[in-house]
């Protein structure tokens with residue numbers, strides 16, 4: 359994982375090319391799409407060069423989507439959108455143009471074209487429709503996916519000292535550090551690049 363010198367989004371992250379940035383933290387950047395499909399069409403981009411969602415760590419994905427939520431709410435409130443689409447194109451075959459993972463948030467307005475959702479991009483595949491049960495059998499995910507937030511069990515294992523420290527940080531209004539794995543981030547919270 360690294361900045362890719364040829365990648366336009368890596369260049370934006372490194373401030374080598376300008377963007378209409380609306381949000382930035384050590385893990386994620388969000389800026390307006392230069393080819394907006396509707397007013398306020400933004401991209402939310404992790405600050406690690408991975409191509410597709412499945413290549414990003416669970417914690418990084420969790421933070422990415424928390425940011426997506428806040429930005430979507432902000433767009434609705436400030437642009438008067440009536441709804442929004444959230445899209446990720448993964449791979450060329452899926453229409454991905456820049457090979458650096460990005461989430462599209464596309465505000466939608468009452469006075470604009472309606473119904474530009476699945477029915478336009480993806481008409482119903484009747485053959486696939488006739489095979490729902492067969493396909494479900496093929497793609498069933500049997501492993502348990504543990505939630506990334508701290509479990510009650512872990513909380514109970516913590517010492518009294520740590521509980522006190524957390525209590526104090528709550529009082530002072532400071533949020534605790536994000537639970538990112540070192541695979542992606544350094545101890546100080548900065549992204550790790552190879």
Ligand SMILES: [Zn+2]
Nearest residue numbers: 365368407458
């Ligand atoms: Zn990149």
